[in-house]
Amino acid sequence: xxxxxxxxxxxxxxxxxxxxxxxxxxxxxxxxxxxxxxxxxxxxxxxxxxxxxxxxxxxxxxxxxxxxxxxxxxxxxxxxxxxxxxxxxxxxxxxxxxxxxxxxxxxxxxxxxxxxxxxxxxxxxxxxxxxxxxxxxxxxxxxxxxxxxxxxxxxxxxxxxxxxxxxxxxxxxxxxxxxxxxxxxxxxxxxxxxxxxxxxxxxxxxxxxxxxxxxxxxxxxxxxxxxxxxxxxxxxxxxxxxxxxxxxxxxxxxxxxxxxxxxxxxxxxxxxxxxxxxxxxxxxxxxxxxxxxxxxxxxxxxxxxxxxxxxxxxxxxxxxxxxxxxxxxxxxxxxxxxxxxxxxxxxxxxxxxxxxxxxxxxxxxxxxxxxxxxxxxxxxxxxxxxxxxxxxxxxxxxxxxxxxxxxxxxxxxxxxxxxxxxxxxxxxxxxxxxxxxxxxxxxxxxxxxxxxxxxxxxxxxxxxxxxxxxxxxxxxxxxxxxxxxxxxxxxxxxxxxxxxxxxxxxxxxxxxxxxxxxxxxxxxxxxxxxxxxxxxxxxxxxxxxxxxxxxxxxxxxxxxxxxxxxxxxxxxxxxxxxxxxxxxxxxxxxxxxxxxxx
Amino acid sequence: xxxxxxxxxxxxxxxxxxxxxxxxxxxxxxxxxxxxxxxxxxxxxxxxxxxxxxxxxxxxxxxxxxxxxxxxxxxxxxxxxxxxxxxxxxxxxxxxxxxxxxxxxxxxxxxxxxxxxxxxxxxxxxxxxxxxxxxxxxxxxxxxxxxxxxxxxxxxxxxxxxxxxxxxxxxxxxxxxxxxxxxxxxxxxxxxxxxxxxxxxxxxxxxxxxxxxxxxxxxxxxxxxxxxxxxxxxxxxxxxxxxxxxxxxxxxxxxxxxxxxxxxxxxxxxxxxxxxxxxxxxxxxxxxxxxxxxxxxxxxxxxxxxxxxxxxxxxxxxxxxxxxx
Numbered sequence: 001x002x003x004x005x006x007x008x009x010x011x012x013x014x015x016x017x018x019x020x021x022x023x024x025x026x027x028x029x030x031x032x033x034x035x036x037x038x039x040x041x042x043x044x045x046x047x048x049x050x051x052x053x054x055x056x057x058x059x060x061x062x063x064x065x066x067x068x069x070x071x072x073x074x075x076x077x078x079x080x081x082x083x084x085x086x087x088x089x090x091x092x093x094x095x096x097x098x099x100x101x102x103x104x105x106x107x108x109x110x111x112x113x114x115x116x117x118x119x120x121x122x123x124x125x126x127x128x129x130x131x132x133x134x135x136x137x138x139x140x141x142x143x144x145x146x147x148x149x150x151x152x153x154x155x156x157x158x159x160x161x162x163x164x165x166x167x168x169x170x171x172x173x174x175x176x177x178x179x180x181x182x183x184x185x186x187x188x189x190x191x192x193x194x195x196x197x198x199x200x201x202x203x204x205x206x207x208x209x210x211x212x213x214x215x216x217x218x219x220x221x222x223x224x225x226x227x228x229x230x231x232x233x234x235x236x237x238x239x240x241x242x243x244x245x246x247x248x249x250x251x252x253x254x255x256x257x258x259x260x261x262x263x264x265x266x267x268x269x270x271x272x273x274x275x276x277x278x279x280x281x282x283x284x285x286x287x288x289x290x291x292x293x294x295x296x297x298x299x300x301x302x303x304x305x306x307x308x309x310x311x312x313x314x315x316x317x318x319x320x321x322x323x324x325x326x327x328x329x330x331x332x333x334x335x336x337x338x339x340x341x342x343x344x345x346x347x348x349x350x351x352x353x354x355x356x357x358x359x360x361x362x363x364x365x366x367x368x369x370x371x372x373x374x375x376x377x378x379x380x381x382x383x384x385x386x387x388x389x390x391x392x393x394x395x396x397x398x399x400x401x402x403x404x405x406x407x408x409x410x411x412x413x414x415x416x417x418x419x420x421x422x423x424x425x426x427x428x429x430x431x432x433x434x435x436x437x438x439x440x441x442x443x444x445x446x447x448x449x450x451x452x453x454x455x456x457x458x459x460x461x462x463x464x465x466x467x468x469x470x471x472x473x474x475x476x477x478x479x480x481x482x483x484x485x486x487x488x489x490x491x492x493x494x495x496x497x498x499x500x501x502x503x504x505x506x507x508x509x510x511x512x513x514x515x516x517x518x519x520x521x522x523x524x525x526x527x528x529x530x531x532x533x534x535x536x537x538x539x540x541x542x543x544x545x546x547x548x549x550x551x552x553x554x555x556x557x558x559x560x561x562x563x564x565x566x567x568x569x570x571x572x573x574x575x576x577x578x579x580x581x582x583x584x585x586x587x588x589x590x591x592x593x594x595x596x597x598x
Numbered sequence: 599x600x601x602x603x604x605x606x607x608x609x610x611x612x613x614x615x616x617x618x619x620x621x622x623x624x625x626x627x628x629x630x631x632x633x634x635x636x637x638x639x640x641x642x643x644x645x646x647x648x649x650x651x652x653x654x655x656x657x658x659x660x661x662x663x664x665x666x667x668x669x670x671x672x673x674x675x676x677x678x679x680x681x682x683x684x685x686x687x688x689x690x691x692x693x694x695x696x697x698x699x700x701x702x703x704x705x706x707x708x709x710x711x712x713x714x715x716x717x718x719x720x721x722x723x724x725x726x727x728x729x730x731x732x733x734x735x736x737x738x739x740x741x742x743x744x745x746x747x748x749x750x751x752x753x754x755x756x757x758x759x760x761x762x763x764x765x766x767x768x769x770x771x772x773x774x775x776x777x778x779x780x781x782x783x784x785x786x787x788x789x790x791x792x793x794x795x796x797x798x799x800x801x802x803x804x805x806x807x808x809x810x811x812x813x814x815x816x817x818x819x820x821x822x823x824x825x826x827x828x829x830x831x832x833x834x835x836x837x838x839x840x841x842x843x844x845x846x847x848x849x850x851x852x853x854x855x856x857x858x859x860x861x862x863x864x865x866x867x868x869x870x871x872x873x874x875x876x877x878x879x880x881x882x883x884x885x886x887x888x889x890x891x892x893x894x895x896x897x898x899x900x901x902x903x904x905x906x907x908x909x910x911x912x913x914x915x916x917x918x919x920x921x922x923x
Binding site: 081082083084168169171175185186188245246247249250264265266267295296297298299302305306309311312313314476515 | 766
């Protein structure tokens with residue numbers, strides 16, 4: 001989105017709102033889901049916890065994909081070129097999908113043939129040994145793991161991988177582990193400039209007692225570490241002269257089943273087999289096709305039409321990230337043969353509308369907005385049911401603790417809005433006829449939705465002032481604390497399968513600042529104290545329902561945001577492509593399971 | 599001739615300097631911050647400053663412009679490596695050298711423009727001359743009306759229709775794509791055939807109308823009538839005198855058209871997913887990628903100016919009465 005627009009995280013939302021995936025929470029996983037040639041995840045399957053796996057589940061090889069045979073070339077149509085190949089700079093979903101083929105990290109999210117997800121050891125023998133209440137985590141590296149040049153991966157490389165995250169030129173990847181190691185958000189002064197001047201993190205922070213062992217020491221318990229280490233942004237980079245710093249972004253050493261044979265930025269990329277990759281060490285990946293030939297600049301409508309046509313070489317093609325565009329969805333759904341070649345599932349994002357609580361202080365007015373919003377009309381331009389599912393809460397169906405059917409405002413029954421109820425609330429507040437400043441992006445889908453929104457709010461008694469904003473600066477404008485807007489769309493996606501990456505960033509009242517993510521400017525003592533309490537719960541299984549309860553309190557009792565829908569994604573491939581499975585962790589097709597039908 | 603070329607070259611440098619300054623300073627008047635694009639999901643003010651410093655946009659705009667222009671003539675050093683002259687910098691988005699990217703995209707654009715030019719010159723001039731020669735007949739009326747209809751169509755309309763019909767439905771043509779000419783000449787030809795015809799349709803219509811009107815004008819000239827009166831055959835007079843005389847306005851427009859096409863046929867490249875300069879220009883605007891935008895602008899401007907100089911020089915060869923001074 002999106003690597004086109006405003007701040008990267010915001011760009012994601014911009015692009016998503018425009019109907020295209022740009023950024024995902026790269027290491028998120030979802031319980032269940034996926035599986036099977038036909039694909040198509042079921043809601044019930046996607047709920048549940050992603051468990052931390054032990055040594056046995058972390059062993060390779062990955063179980064075979066039914067019917068898969070090695071050989072052949074798969075063509076891949078992508079919209080955006082890859083801006084970054086250095087794993088430390090990777091955060092967006094399209095690069096995350098690529099990373100699943102070329103970069104390995106300490107842990108990864110594995111989806112088995114039954115569609116069950118778990119966090120397994122990738123380079124490490126397991127998902128990590130926790131001690132000292134989660135302040136210390138120990139990892140042991142597997143035997144036989146190598147870079148593409150044949151050099152073995154040692155703990156020295158792992159140390160270097162994390163130390164270089166502190167270098168000034170690393171700015172676009174995740175920052176969780178660095179912040180946890182430093183014990184604060186502004187982490188760079190822990191190792192200024194990174195390891196390139198000979199300095200290293202002290203053993204009290206990161207310890208590598210031998211070639212196989214890596215020990216992380218945190219100031220506070222970090223119970224989500226195995227999730228975070230599975231993010232593509234923590235892929236291993238070699239120590240020494242092979243780390244070419246900024247240049248590494250163009251020519252990295254692969255550790256996964258494929259390596260880069262050629263890359264012409266903005267045009268094409270060819271991936272070939274990495275002969276140094278040992279399947280015996282990898283529990284999550286396969287190496288079926290001989291090659292992936294990727295070309296860029298294919299908009300969703302272009303790739304959809306090519307793949308739907310299933311002509312010539314399009315039979316052997318797919319896209320890692322492009323969705324079937326809203327205009328082509330009816331054709332696909334009306335063609336039984338084509339529909340068989342699709343997969344779909346949830347994306348990490350929840351579309352919602354923030355209410356500026358600095359300007360709208362009366363809870364009844366916020367409730368009136370919640371009841372009035374026509375979420376069905378908001379979703380319609382994105383393809384209706386194929387583009388999303390109407391939402392009752394702020395927690396994605398992919399997250400543990402999600403309660404299906406949660407609908408505090410009765411919007412699932414009245415998706416067109418309830419103007420009578422809204423009007424009653426507005427009358428109760430004595431605010432009938434109040435002006436409501438409503439900005440929206442100048443993207444087609446939002447322009448369409450904005451008309452329906454304004455109409456519904458007018459019926460409820462608001463005097464709506466629509467303001468069209470440039471898509472690429474939208475999040476900058478609404479991100480200002482003193483913005484003059486009342487109601488604005490803001491989407492959010494989790495970084496891994498925990499609501500700890502959803503609630504605190506958006507609703508912690510201590511994080512209100514220009515450019516921050518608390519768009520509604522909510523400041524609520526109970527929310528803040530609950531965030532602290534639940535964050536300290538070590539067991540993710542126990543924390544999950546607590547987060548959902550806090551979500552209920554936020555939506556019902558404070559109402560700083562009105563949920564609209566959960567993003568969904570449909571993809572299509574050519575008829576000669578096998579192994580099509582939707583992977584929640586990648587928010588799309590799983591490239592590691594693809595094969596060419598012989 | 600030499601004086602002419604020197605004078606035009608100096609003029610071109612001045613124009614390029616003006617374009618570069620306008621582009622550079624206009625870029626910074628846009629309320630967008632390229633650093634925000636490259637600052638990760640949870641960008642902090644500290645991280646944003648680091649990104650600005652890495653990009654070199656933490657300095658005053660005039661200083662940035664000066665350093666940029668110095669780089670163009672003398673080269674510069676960047677953290678990702680040295681950038682020899684003509685250094686157009688590194689892309690903000692993917693850190694690739696701008697000059698290298700432009701050179702990589704140029705063959706696509708040249709292939710598209712040159713192929714289309716062959717089609718629209720051949721068909722357009724041929725149809726126009728035929729219509730002029732048969733003025734007032736059914737042929738003239740069909741060509742004139744047809745060119746009016748075709749010139750009213752748009753590439754973004756007929757392009758997808760042509761793909762749907764000839765590629766997906768009938769399967770007569772290959773999926774449009776650019777393949778390197780030296781690697782696979784047949785693939786190059788097959789991949790560009792549809793874009794050539796679609797792009798040339800608009801131009802063909804224009805050149806048909808232009809060739810017809812200039813030919814009719816020439817056929818009414820005194821020297822043409824004199825030649826006929828002297829007993830020269832109609833075809834000889836047509837090609838020896840009238841056709842040659844009609845070329846000046848056509849060459850002038852052709853020079854401008856080719857300059858624009860070498861700068862990038864944006865809509866065609868988007869319609870057919872061709873990685874040319876036009877597409878690169880649009881992407882650089884969308885990405886707030888100043889170095890790439892500057893590079894493409896300067897390159898396109900140079901192409902247009904160069905084509906115009908060539909056209910001026912060509913006048914002397916087409917019409918001996920024209921003297922370059």
